[in-house]
Amino acid sequence: xxxxxxxxxxxxxxxxxxxxxxxxxxxxxxxxxxxxxxxxxxxxxxxxxxxxxxxxxxxxxxxxxxxxxxxxxxxxxxxxxxxxxxxxxxxxxxxxxxxxxxxxxxxxxxxxxxxxxxxxxxxxxxxxxxxxxxxxxxxxxxxxxxxxxxxxxxxxxxxxxxxxxxxxxxxxxxxxxxxxxxxxxxxxxxxxxxxxxxxxxxxxxxxxxxxxxxxxxxxxxxxxxxxxxxxxxxxxxxxxxxxxxxxxxxxxxxxxxxxxxxxxxxxxxxxxxxxxxxxxxxxxxxxxxxxxxxxxxxxxxxxxxxxxxx
Amino acid sequence: xxxxxxxxxxxxxxxxxxxxxxxxxxxxxxxxxxxxxxxxxxxxxxxxxxxxxxxxxxxxxxxxxxxxxxxxxxxxxxxxxxxxxxxxxxxxxxxxxxxxxxxxxxxxxxxxxxxxxxxxxxxxxxxxxxxxxxxxxxxxxxxxxxxxxxxxxxxxxxxxxxxxxxxxxxxxxxxxxxxxxxxxxxxxxxxxxxxxxxxxxxxxxxxxxxxxxxxxxxxxxxxxxxxxxxxxxxxxxxxxxxxxxxxxxxxxxxxxxx
Amino acid sequence: xxxxxxxxxxxxxxxxxxxxxxxxxxxxxxxxxxxxxxxxxxxxxxxxxxxxxxxxxxxxxxxxxxxxxxxxxxxxxxxxxxxxxxxxxxxxxxxxxxxxxxxxxxxxxxxxxxxxxxxxxxxxxxxxxxxxxxxxxxxxxxxxxxxxxxxxxxxxxxxxxxxxxxxxxxxxxxxxxxxxxxxxxxxxxxxxxxxxxxxxxxxxxxxxxxxxxxxxxxxxxxxxxxxxxxxxxxxxxxxxxxxxxxxxxxxxxxxxxxxxxxxxxxxxxxxxxxxxxxxxxxxxxxxxxxxxxxxxxxxxxxxxxxxxxxxxxxxxxxxxxxxxxxxxxxxxxxxxxxxxxxxxxxxxxxxxxxxxxxxxxxxxxxxxxxxxxxxxxxxxxxxxxxxxxxxxxxxxxxxxxxxxxxxxxxxxxxxxxxxxxx
Numbered sequence: 003x004x005x006x007x008x009x010x011x012x013x014x015x016x017x018x019x020x021x022x023x024x025x026x027x028x029x030x031x032x033x034x035x036x037x038x039x040x041x042x043x044x045x046x047x048x049x050x051x052x053x054x055x056x057x058x059x060x061x062x063x064x065x066x067x068x069x070x071x072x073x074x075x076x077x078x079x080x081x082x083x084x085x086x087x088x089x090x091x092x093x094x095x096x097x098x099x100x101x102x103x104x105x106x107x108x109x110x111x112x113x114x115x116x117x118x119x120x121x122x123x124x125x126x127x128x129x130x131x132x133x134x135x136x137x138x139x140x141x142x143x144x145x146x147x148x149x150x151x152x153x154x155x156x157x158x159x160x161x162x163x164x165x166x167x168x169x170x171x172x173x174x175x176x177x178x179x180x181x182x183x184x185x186x187x188x189x190x191x192x193x194x195x196x197x198x199x200x201x202x203x204x205x206x207x208x209x210x211x212x213x214x215x216x217x218x219x220x221x222x223x224x225x226x227x228x229x230x231x232x233x234x235x236x237x238x239x240x241x242x243x244x245x246x247x248x249x250x251x252x253x254x255x256x257x258x259x260x261x262x263x264x265x266x267x268x269x270x271x272x273x274x275x276x277x278x279x280x281x282x283x284x285x286x287x288x289x290x291x292x293x294x295x296x297x298x299x300x301x302x303x304x305x306x307x308x309x310x311x312x
Numbered sequence: 313x314x315x316x317x318x319x320x321x322x323x324x325x326x327x328x329x330x331x332x333x334x335x336x337x338x339x340x341x342x343x344x345x346x347x348x349x350x351x352x353x354x355x356x357x358x359x360x361x362x363x364x365x366x367x368x369x370x371x372x373x374x375x376x377x378x379x380x381x382x383x384x385x386x387x388x389x390x391x392x393x394x395x396x397x398x399x400x401x402x403x404x405x406x407x408x409x410x411x412x413x414x415x416x417x418x419x420x421x422x423x424x425x426x427x428x429x430x431x432x433x434x435x436x437x438x439x440x441x442x443x444x445x446x447x448x449x450x451x452x453x454x455x456x457x458x459x460x461x462x463x464x465x466x467x468x469x470x471x472x473x474x475x476x477x478x479x480x481x482x483x484x485x486x487x488x489x490x491x492x493x494x495x496x497x498x499x500x501x502x503x504x505x506x507x508x509x510x511x512x513x514x515x516x517x518x519x520x521x522x523x524x525x526x527x528x529x530x531x532x533x534x535x536x537x538x539x540x541x542x543x544x545x546x547x548x549x550x551x552x553x554x555x556x557x558x559x560x561x562x563x564x565x566x567x568x569x570x
Numbered sequence: 571x572x573x574x575x576x577x578x579x580x581x582x583x584x585x586x587x588x589x590x591x592x593x594x595x596x597x598x599x600x601x602x603x604x605x606x607x608x609x610x611x612x613x614x615x616x617x618x619x620x621x622x623x624x625x626x627x628x629x630x631x632x633x634x635x636x637x638x639x640x641x642x643x644x645x646x647x648x649x650x651x652x653x654x655x656x657x658x659x660x661x662x663x664x665x666x667x668x669x670x671x672x673x674x675x676x677x678x679x680x681x682x683x684x685x686x687x688x689x690x691x692x693x694x695x696x697x698x699x700x701x702x703x704x705x706x707x708x709x710x711x712x713x714x715x716x717x718x719x720x721x722x723x724x725x726x727x728x729x730x731x732x733x734x735x736x737x738x739x740x741x742x743x744x745x746x747x748x749x750x751x752x753x754x755x756x757x758x759x760x761x762x763x764x765x766x767x768x769x770x771x772x773x774x775x776x777x778x779x780x781x782x783x784x785x786x787x788x789x790x791x792x793x794x795x796x797x798x799x800x801x802x803x804x805x806x807x808x809x810x811x812x813x814x815x816x817x818x819x820x821x822x823x824x825x826x827x828x829x830x831x832x833x834x835x836x837x838x839x840x841x842x843x844x845x846x847x848x849x850x851x852x853x854x855x856x857x858x859x860x861x862x863x864x865x866x867x868x869x870x871x872x873x874x875x876x877x878x879x880x881x882x883x884x885x886x887x888x889x890x891x892x893x894x895x896x897x898x899x900x901x902x903x904x905x906x907x908x909x910x911x912x913x914x915x916x917x918x919x920x921x922x923x924x925x926x927x928x929x930x931x932x933x934x935x936x937x938x939x940x941x942x943x944x945x946x947x948x949x950x951x952x953x954x955x956x957x958x959x960x961x962x963x964x965x966x967x968x969x970x971x972x973x974x975x976x977x978x979x980x981x982x983x984x985x986x987x988x989x990x991x992x
Contacts, residue, residue: 037705083891090894093643096708097847098890104840105883112877112942221836225716232709281724289720295713299706300698364795386794396795404788407781415785418778419797425806427779432589434778477796 007134009258010251015143015212017250018150022205023223024230024242025157026198032237033170033194035092036084039099042224043106044199048072048206049215050114053121061124065149069203076199080192103220111217118216146208153204161239170194229291233298235305245305249291256287315378317342317481317511318363323372325355325362325535332358334535335372340528345512347526349519351555355535356515357399360485363513364396365389376481391419395479399486399515401466405459409450409469412458414441416476440476448472448502464495468502475506482507484514488521500524523547531555593776596855597769604761608754617753623865624760625821628767630845630857632814637843638851639775640807641787643708646715647815647842649695650688652722652834654816656729657687658823662737678745681763681820688816689809696808701801703790715836722831734830737823756825763821771814772854783807844882848889850896859897877938884934922984929977937970 027041048068055064079102087098122128123142130138161167169190213219230249234241262282298305318340325333332355340346348356361367363374365386374382381389404412414431417440423429431437445451448468453461458469471487487503488496500521503512516522522529523543530540533555539546546552584592607620629651636642658680664672699710722729729735739750748755774780782803786793790800823829832838841864849860864882871878893900908916936959939952944961952959959966 037709083887086891090890092705093641094890094894096643096705097843098887100840100843101883101886101890105880105887108877108880108883112880112938112945115945225712225836228709228712285724289717292713292716292720296698296710296717299702299710299713366791366794385799387797387799390795390797398792402789402792404785404792406788407784411781411784415781415793416796418782423778425779425782425798425802427774427777427806427810429778430773430776431778431781432776473792473796 005258008137008139009254011139011143011147013251013254014247015146015150015250016254017247018147018154019205019209019212020227020230020250021243021246022150022153022209023202023227024234024246025239026201027227027231028234028237028239028242029170029194030198031231034084034191036095036099037228037231037236038195038198039096039224040079040102040106041099041198041202042220042222042227043103044072044076044202045206045209045223046110046215046217046220047075047106048203049121049210049219050110050119050206051203052207052210053114053119053215056121056124061126065204065207068207069200072203072206073196073200077192077196079199080195084195085188085191103224107217107220110220114217116217118214121211121215123211142212146212149204149208153201157201166190166193226291229295231305232295233305238305241305249294252290252294253287256290257284259283314342316340316375317344317377318513319375320363321373321375323359323362323374324370325358325367326370332535333362333369336532336535336537338530338537338540340511340513342511343509344528345507345514345526346528346530347514347516347522348530348532349516349522350532354532356532357485359532360396360483360513360515364394364483390477390479393479394481394483395474395477396483397470397474397485397487399489401463401470403458403466403469403473406457408455408457409461410441410445410454412469413444413450413472413476414438416473417441417444420477444472444476447506464491464499467491467499471499471503471506479510481511481513484512484516486515486517488516488518496521593772597765597772600768601765604765607761608757614753617757619866619869621753621757621760621825622869623862624764625818625825626842626845626861626865627764627858628771628818628821629815629842630849630861631768631771631854632811632818633842634846634851634854634857635771635774635783635807635811635814637846638853638856639780639787640783640804640811642703642804642808643843644711644839645708645836645843646711646718646839647811648836648838649715649718649834650691650812650815651819651822651838651842652829652831653691653718654684654688654819655823655829655833656735656819657816658684658820659735659737659829662739662741662823662827663735665742666738672742674743676743676745677739677741677750677824678748678759680824681767681817684816684818684820684823685813686816688819689813691816692809692812696805696812700804700808703800703804712836715834715839719831719835722834729831729834730829732830734828734832736828739824739827750824760821760825763817767814767817768858774810775854779803779806779810844886848886848896850898850900852895853898853902856896856898859901863897875939875942877942880938919984919987922980926977926980926984929973929980931973931977933970933973933975933977936966936973940966940970 023041023045027038030036030038030041051068051071052061052064055068083102084095084098087094123140127142127145129141131141131144132139159167161171210219226249230245231242233249234243234245262280316339318338320336320338323333323336324331336359338346348359350356358367362369362382365381365384365388369382372382373380376389376392376394379392381392381394384392404415407415414437417437421434421437421440423434423437442451445454448471450465450468450472453465458466461469467487467490471484474482474484484503488499491499496518503514503525512525514522514525516525526543528541529543529546530537531546531549531552532538538555539549539552541549604624612620629647632650633644633647636644636647661672661675661680661683662677665675665677695714699707699714702710723731739756744750746758748758750756750759782793782798785796786798786800786803793800793803819829819833822833845860845864846857847860848864849858850856867878867882871881875881889896895902904916904920907920910916911919936952936954939954940959940961943950943952957965957969959969
């Protein structure tokens with residue numbers, strides 16, 4: 003019972019982290035038509051900036067300023083990089099972000115080293131929040147939940163209640179019409195790209211010490227976030243939300259299941275000592291998103307909630 | 313009466329709640345030159361997309377030379393002898409003029425997806441390509457990349473690729489759109505020459521071109537054919553005049569051609 | 571118009587001489603260069619480098635069948651390289667063990683096994699992938715690559731786990747009197763298959779399917795209306811690309827005598843994308859150029875600096891932003907400028923451009939190298955040409971800012987005057 007409850011909580015937290023990343027990616031894609039390959043790299047930068055900030059100031063300082071710094075960096079990349087690549091088409095843009103991801107990886111390795119850095123949960127949040135069935139639940143996880151939900155509410159308010167939100171919504175449904183609204187489209191693009199990166203940065207700040215902060219974290223997270231937005235349906239924030247939680251829960255539960263193939267395929271003569279039979283469900287967890295991705299793209303190319311084909 | 317080249321019966325197309333084609337019936341005899349006119353948004357291009365297999369109809373059927381073709385994929389319909397052009401130039405931009413036409417020729421010459429033959433050694437393909445380039449007067453620009461052609465030449469190439477496969481039913485979607493007067497005259501002469509002995513279905517806004525080329529005209533308004541007949545009948549038809557009243561430019565065009 | 575009254579296909583086709591010069595001669599030149607290398611009696615290191623170059627040439631060319639000629643961006647092309655390599659590896663072990671028919675199979679022919687395995691993998695994986703082009707294709711290729719790479723680590727009996735599968739190439743019947751023991755003999759094997767692979771991939775571009783692949787890249791919609799199914803065209807091209815990737819995998823199996831699941835992963839897939847794109851995807855010679863440059867960079871530069879991957883990333887981004895035609899495009903552009911403006915004027919503008927880019931590069935190198943040493947924290951100092959460039963010294967930052975600012979200004983100036991002149 004406590005496994006299920008804890009897995010549920012952890013799954014939701016992981017899912018919300020995924021949504022922080024995928025919401026920015028979705029916004030950027032909807033408005034600019036760019037699938038930002040480097041999105042997870044900005045998440046990584048968020049974590050590393052936060053680590054460096056906590057060395058000299060406090061976690062709370064990092065929580066606010068690291069995402070802002072990442073967002074500014076994103077806006078710069080849009081202004082001085084992507085914008086000039088735009089004329090060469092979407093493949094060139096995709097390749098640019100691919101190259102950028104590569105570059106950020108290398109820069110991070112040079113500046114912060116090849117090994118994981120000691121980015122810790124702040125002491126003020128490092129205590130067990132409650133005890134359930136004899137197991138303790140760390141307060142920091144609750145904190146992640148609170149921040150993520152806060153971001154969710156803020157995003158919802160921004161989209162539904164503000165002027166810029168209306169423009170973004172218009173762009174989500176009618177991507178070609180934004181230019182006719184008479185707004186400064188390049189500036190909006192820069193702002194959206196920056197904001198999307200800032201969200202990824204925020205996910206890095208609160209996720210980096212929960213998971214691990216090392217140069218491989220972008221390469222680990224990047225493909226999964228891609229999977230989330232494709233499964234949810236490109237351009238659909240609701241879809242991204244559902245897919246984030248779905249994947250978060252799926253992966254968390256798969257890890258906690260103590261079973262292997264022989265348990266399911268015993269009837270077919272697959273024994274626990276055979277190669278296939280000894281594969282455990284938990285070891286399949288990293289593969290699940292990609293299996294789901296390929297299946298979705300074959301069966302329902304628009305994703306769960308999207309109305310556009312990829 | 314022999315089998316018609318195209319027979320369209322009870323054709324409907326809906327996009328969600330939008331009902332674009334609302335029951336079109338049309339019969340086009342072999343060798344006929346049939347023009348479809350109508351105000352903007354009447355569904356002319358949609359009708360072409362339905363006939364050529366680019367869209368699937370919501371209801372109704374299309375029959376070519378007695379055999380049903382609706383529901384078949386576009387490439388299959390093309391193989392059975394129906395070829396179309398596009399309103400916006402839709403050519404292979406990074407390939408040369410000659411390569412464009414050569415691709416259009418390939419299938420009719422019996423070279424499917426072969427990967428064991430050198431295309432340069434296929435004599436019949438080269439000859440046919442040269443013949444078509446000569447017919448549309450693009451022989452001197454054969455080695456120019458399609459994207460670098462002047463606009464009128466791109467439109468000509470569009471027609472060349474359309475007729476290259478030797479289809480006997482040709483659908484042309486606004487072939488002279490955006491052309492100057494002299495270019496239009498050249499294009500009309502070219503279309504006449506290139507579609508000799510074939511069935512032609514053409515969508516066109518320029519009434520001069522329509523009355524020059526077509527021997528039958530159908531008027532499509534809001535997804536329905538409101539009149540069909542010889543050019544002089546259409547010109548005098550009060551229903552047609554009424555349908556065009558809202559659209560002043562076309563009204564003038566009809567008057568001007570009259 | 572031509573003078574001939576009747577259309578003559580011969581006037582359209584290039585002449586025999588042109589054909590020979592444009593199509594056959596470069597291949598003969600490649601073969602000759604490769605054949606002459608042993609006459610220079612290169613060292614073992616050079617031989618190993620050349621072998622790696624040959625493998626990468628075929629691999630990059632196979633990738634460009636997708637990206638350059640077919641417009642299909644794949645993030646998982648190494649899957650076919652790896653599966654081809656593994657198939658060849660297992661065949662090599664079968665030859666060693668003398669299993670049945672395999673005992674009569676020469677190791678020299680193993681790339682054929684890789685070719686077949688790559689084609690088979692392409693046929694199986696391509697079936698669901700090729701129904702879509704564009705971003706969807708790219709995403710599926712990424713998903714498939716992750717899946718296969720993960721499976722590679724899971725099924726140790728096929729992929730050998732972390733250690734991979736090893737073999738011994740000095741078994742079975744010898745072909746052309748090559749024992750394939752010494753690296754110089756392996757070189758001849760690699761050179762042979764590099765020429766064969768290059769020639770076959772070039773021949774593919776000349777077939778109806780090759781041309782249709784370009785047509786589908788430009789305009790899949792229109793292809794349907796000239797009687798072809800774009801999905802089928804993509805699928806067939808995908809199988810062919812997989813086959814040639816498998817061929818290069820087979821070459822690698824013989825050369826390295828080991829294959830690890832790492833070879834199936836996203837990393838080599840990204841590297842082949844870089845090779846093809848940096849070389850220039852619009853030119854047949856582009857991926858060859860890219861393979862040569864990147865392989866040499868990989869082996870040389872990694873001795874000099876630990877930041878070589880960073881330089882590679884900078885090069886890639888610079889190519890995307892400023893020279894989308896890649897290195898081959900730059901060469902063609904330079905040749906075009908020389909032809910148009912005459913050598914004198916061209917030399918001035920190109921020289922200035924080159925000087926500007928070099929200056930930028932100098933500043934960047936100083937910056938990166940100084941930062942690396944500072945970041946490592948061993949107190950090491952970057953000392954080019956006897957200069958002590960410490961993090962704190964003014965000279966360092968002058969050498970960073972000066973060249974970068976000067977180079978940028980120079981490049982801008984040349985671009986402006988070129989525009990003015992044109």
